[in-house]
Amino acid sequence: MTATTTPAARDVPVPGAGPAAPPSATQPADAQPAAVAVPARVRVSTRLVAVGAVAALTLEMPLVDAFTTAVLVPLALTPVWWSATRRFVGARTLLALTGLALLTGLWLSASASATHTVDPTLLRAHVLLMLGGVAGIGLLLWARTVVPVRVVALSAAAGLVMRLALEPINPANPWKYNFSYALTVLALALVVRRRPRPAEITLLLLIAAVSMLNDSRSAFATLVLAALLVLWQLRPRTLGRRANAITTLAFFGAVTACVYSAGTNLILEGYLGEETQQRSIAQVEASGSLLLGGRPEWGASVALFAERPAGYGIGVVANLDDILVAKSGMAALNYDPNNGYVENYMFGGEIKLHSVLADLWSRHGPVGLVLAGWMLGLAVWSLASAVARRVATGLVIYLACLMLWNFAFGPIYSAMPILVLAFGLLLLPRRGVDAGHATLDERPA
Template identity: 45%
Template sequence: MQTSTRTSPQRPLPPRPLGVRDSGDVRFTAPRPLEQIIAIVLPVSLGVGYTISNGVQVGHVVAFLLLPVWFSSVRRFRGGRIVLTLGAIAPIGGAVLTAVGAVDHSVSPVALFVNSVEIIGLVLGIGSLLWARRVIGGPWVAVFFGLGMVAGIPFGNGLSSANPWRFAYSLPLTVLLLAIAWQLNSRVAAVIAAGGLCIASALNDGRGASAMLAMTAMLVLWQVRPTAAGRRASAVRTMLSIAALASVVYTVAQAVILGGLLGERTQERTQAQIDTSGSLILGGRPEAGATVSLIGEQPLGYGSGIVPNLSDILTAKTGMSAIGYSPNNGYVENYMFGSTFEVHSIVGDLWILYGLAGAALALVFFFTTFQILSHGLAHRAASALIIWLAVRMLWNLLFSPVHSSVPLIMLFLGIGLVARATEHTLAGPPHPSPHHAIGAR
């Protein structure tokens, strides 16, 4: 006799020991000790991000050596194969475009190698984390990845910056604390962690970071709202609710900043950005104008080893000027177009560097992010970490460089991709509790 799926709200499940997995990750045979050790070392090495040479990291080497071990795990997750396929094709597309563009551009072999390694490393990381998730569970993978990020703080240059919290401590601590709350299966701990991190970011000029953390805390609380018995939110209704909430957070955050509650310096910088283009988002991310102009000029992309020439720079500057930004400064010439293209957007970077394969990969990132987030929230089972990573992913796709976003993309897809129904069949019947859905315990 089939049991009803309409169950009353269940009490949170206690934290599970290492090696006990989420539904979709479940494999009822106990993992071997060596398997567990490898599944711990892997996310730590990827999280540290220690570079050996020319973009090749220790974690990349570990994941590559484990390729025969984790490769078959990818097919068990929705979107896994297409992400890895496009990720493997993109560097080839970038190399082909580089060869074509060499007719009228200079070519940087170093840029070609580093940019190719970056995407290959991302593919290796995602695939290997999916395997580790099946061995020790998503929460533990996130905890060890976060520990790796914290251990990697001294290897970056954020500690020497004018704002160490924003450029060194914020991301690693956010991942680690929200991962620990997930492992503890505590929404209270998640809200406290997100709230504390939100305040710390707001006080350290992290306007976007604080807004994302505030939205994360609200979405965690939103999942405990009362609803009619047996009614489950649809994905469309869930995403509309998220969009409305994002609009509220944006409006309130802007009002708080302009009211001077986060300090005079933050207030002045925000007002100047609004005055530049009439919008805080466009004023704070003028690279968007360059992205549109460059892609409009060459829709097939430029190439991962191409050095921008004067014509490319002038095209980008025209687009930036169109939104009210004055582009005649060292930032544009040296940072954005010094040795390669950097338009401060995952979508723009992937499209410009790797062509249509890169653009397709960015599009898959968009759809996959919405799938993960809507699935978790519709089941009221999204952890604070999954929510925060999804919100951060959507922001980074439009307004952050692909280089600095790779670790979070890797972690998000590694712990967030939704397991296929066949995975449940292979593993046995999933636990009926909604807490066992993706992103939850």
């Protein structure tokens, strides 16, 4: 997937900024940088709306029923951000596929109602989650066109930090379950610049060390991987842009495998604590893999897919046959499913497969898989392109890596805020468009 250039995209003015500046007399239009400073003529009121809306988006304050500020604010501002989405590669396709997935999910729910219970409350909550999610991405993309991306990042971090006051503290592991994500985003937002810097590597590794000491295995691996990708951008310039993009994809895969291997060894040797070591050893002995042992829900997902590849639908409640199929898939991984977890969490009122990819399939069927595939491909290519151009900040890389982890191992409800913020900061502006200046800058360093 590559960024494409269209005359319409190049001619779109920045909201509130007046007519777009003409191309340089000495540089053709297609060669104009895809990232420039936010125009000074954007109204102060517009900037304040952008800052406040982004903070409300990440605050997620509950309002009425399934409505939160993360849903209501971006949906209410749809007329404001809608036109900005055409300036970013893949954004309009993402919106269209989400709409199609919602229609498919509703049709599947109607079809499943003959054999399953369909909970209207769950149906409404998921529809709002999806609509609020794509609207939130659109809001962030628009915000990047009216204020510097560092301001967008700090506004998002402010909302996350304020949200800490709304959440009960989990005494089992406050860092892992409460503070890690918000404080990491805040710390990385404070050092966002146009180009990555060595200071970001130090910060990422320091937070990784804190995560390691607080039994946060996935956070530790994600932060180390992000630090390595920042380091990759600081290497000597030896390859062309196209080769660098391809090399970056290969490097990303190789580094991910190395981080997983090294992290597994550190965990099993006890460097992340005795409790983590014992739990991990038991998981490896049971399934042969730390990933499958730690996330046996994939056994259930595969078994359910084989039984019902068309999916279930939005708001559908699993019946006894579904639960037995899921348990058989988990038992194939040497996991004991008769411990209450399957009935009480995975199928306690709705189908929750602890994976964005699996959840999109169960609710939206094959179209959900197409949507997931588009999102994964768009995220990986956008990240590789930004890293290849040496303009991906530590925050963008961290969010992208965390989003990719949640696609495989995170439930859609808790992963949606991460997914929204990641895509909102990661998507690349079309060539020649004045947007996303701190995510992709094609000017020479």
